[in-house]
Amino acid sequence: MKVAIYWGCEIPTAQYAYEMSIRQVFPHFDIRLVDLKGASCCGGPVRSINTSAAMYLSARNLALSSQTGIEDLLVPCNECHFMLSETKYRIDNDEKMREKIEKLLAEERLTYSSEVKIWHVIDLFHDLVKVDAVKAKVKRRFEGLKFMVHPGCQIIRPSEIGRVDHAERPIKLDALVEALGAETLDYSEKLDCCGAALLHSHKDAALSLAGSKLKAVQSYGVDGFVDSCPYCHMMYDAKQEEAATTVGGKLSLSVLYYTQLLGLALGVDQEKLGLHLNQSFDPNKLDARAKNILIPRGNLDDRL
Amino acid sequence: MSLTDLMTMAKSNKMLQRQILSQLWEVHPDECFQCMRCTSGCTSLKLLELKPHEIVLLTNSGFVEELVSSDIIWTCASCLKCRERCPQKASPYNTIMALRNLAVEREAKVPEVYMKVVAQILETGLMQQVKMVTSREMQPLNRKKLGLPKIQCPDDKFKSSFMKALGG
Numbered sequence: 098m099k100v101a102i103y104w105g106c107e108i109p110t111a112q113y114a115y116e117m118s119i120r121q122v123f124p125h126f127d128i129r130l131v132d133l134k135g136a137s138c139c140g141g142p143v144r145s146i147n148t149s150a151a152m153y154l155s156a157r158n159l160a161l162s163s164q165t166g167i168e169d170l171l172v173p174c175n176e177c178h179f180m181l182s183e184t185k186y187r188i189d190n191d192e193k194m195r196e197k198i199e200k201l202l203a204e205e206r207l208t209y210s211s212e213v214k215i216w217h218v219i220d221l222f223h224d225l226v227k228v229d230a231v232k233a234k235v236k237r238r239f240e241g242l243k244f245m246v247h248p249g250c251q252i253i254r255p256s257e258i259g260r261v262d263h264a265e266r267p268i269k270l271d272a273l274v275e276a277l278g279a280e281t282l283d284y285s286e287k288l289d290c291c292g293a294a295l296l297h298s299h300k301d302a303a304l305s306l307a308g309s310k311l312k313a314v315q316s317y318g319v320d321g322f323v324d325s326c327p328y329c330h331m332m333y334d335a336k337q338e339e340a341a342t343t344v345g346g347k348l349s350l351s352v353l354y355y356t357q358l359l360g361l362a363l364g365v366d367q368e369k370l371g372l373h374l375n376q377s378f379d380p381n382k383l384d385a386r387a388k389n390i391l392i393p394r395g396n397l398d399d400r401l
Numbered sequence: 402m403s404l405t406d407l408m409t410m411a412k413s414n415k416m417l418q419r420q421i422l423s424q425l426w427e428v429h430p431d432e433c434f435q436c437m438r439c440t441s442g443c444t445s446l447k448l449l450e451l452k453p454h455e456i457v458l459l460t461n462s463g464f465v466e467e468l469v470s471s472d473i474i475w476t477c478a479s480c481l482k483c484r485e486r487c488p489q490k491a492s493p494y495n496t497i498m499a500l501r502n503l504a505v506e507r508e509a510k511v512p513e514v515y516m517k518v519v520a521q522i523l524e525t526g527l528m529q530q531v532k533m534v535t536s537r538e539m540q541p542l543n544r545k546k547l548g549l550p551k552i553q554c555p556d557d558k559f560k561s562s563f564m565k566a567l568g569g
Contacts, residue, residue: 111529111532120549132550134553135555145498145502146515146519147566204562205558205559290480294479295476299449302449374536379537
């Protein structure tokens with residue numbers, strides 16, 4: 098099947114590993130991704146400046162998606178997913194806002210259609226592809242490895258607009274990691290926010306939020322930490338070293354995108370999954386047992 | 402001076418309060434009964450002293466001018482817990498966003514990054530420029546070297562529509 102994909106800003110301008118691993122794994126499930134042409138920012142950061150201008154940006158991307166003739170739209174960034182879902186909910190239920198936005202869209206000959214179905218990586222795999230189908234495709238199972246997952250904030254709340262998973266007890270990402278043969282552990286800090294939204298205005302607070310969560314996860318002795326949002330991943334991976342300075346002690350926790358972990362299980366080459374871009378995940382730093390299971394010798398010799 | 406001190410010193414401004422309420426859709430700060438579920442789970446409570454129930458109370462009391470010129474409305478991490486958990490559909494998150502919008506309109510101090518983002522979207526359609534990254538082994542890499550396709554940015558027509566959206 099074909100699925101339209103809206104990348105947002107952070108993924109195509111900085112978080113290349115997420116884009117690479119997404120492009121790698123979906124064809125394994127007979128899903129062809131179709132990029133939107135001329136897509137813009139979702140409006141997430143514009144919402145603080147002008148809410149209706151932010152919603153215009155989201156609606157424009159939804160209209161571009163409709164233009165492809167494909168009903169399903171994949172939005173792998175949590176912030177974009179929230180902004181697009183929130184806008185869809187608003188213009189489907191608020192005639193005044195819909196009129197205002199339709200007028201602006203008409204200038205580019207774009208039309209909004211409420212038919213578009215918005216997916217995130219997590220619910221697309223969990224609810225559409227299905228966990229059993231993921232399990233069936235796995236070539237290498239990660240038996241004996243333990244992970245903790247970070248679902249993030251904006252894909253699980255607010256439930257009134259329809260979200261990817263339960264607002265207080267999200268379990269879908271756990272189920273998807275378990276489909277690869279690994280174990281996931283529940284933990285009390287699971288719903289804690291990564292702090293990314295504060296990074297440019299309140300840096301210390303943002304780093305401290307990321308650092309405290311990483312410190313907690315590390316203390317449980319897991320083999321890795323799995324996320325699925327470009328902002329959360331930036332905080333936990335690239336900013337990990339800096340975050341460590343705010344919580345005292347050293348942080349050395351392997352952080353991976355779910356699509357990277359899935360790619361490894363499908364037998365995809367590490368470099369094609371952008372694993373060399375993860376600053377926190379160094380196969381050579383893993384303990385021998387984890388290294389053997391996650392990256393078997395043949396694959397490790399490919400490069401890295 | 403804490404925000405609550407303002408309540409003894411400042412005058413309530415009902416006009417600005419109405420302006421905030423008119424911005425909100427299906428959100429009712431005036432129905433807040435101060436249960437503080439929002440504040441008890443707030444991401445920014447501990448580090449930045451954001452108390453969402455206080456923001457709603459001050460809005461309801463008409464101290465909007467004070468909120469709009471305060472740094473506190475810019476400390477929200479947008480985790481949406483307050484919106485999810487509010488039993489009264491008062492959504493402190495949406496109230497804070499409406500206050501931020503008003504701060505921009507009234508040219509109060511707004512963290513620089515937000516204005517930069519708008520300027521960048523007007524230029525390329527995206528909120529930041531395409532970055533060069535480095536691998537763990539310090540090898541500089543870009544989209545092309547990583548085998549990723551070129552980004553297709555929106556054209557000039559988008560720019561004028563976005564300008565209009567910002568103006569109206």
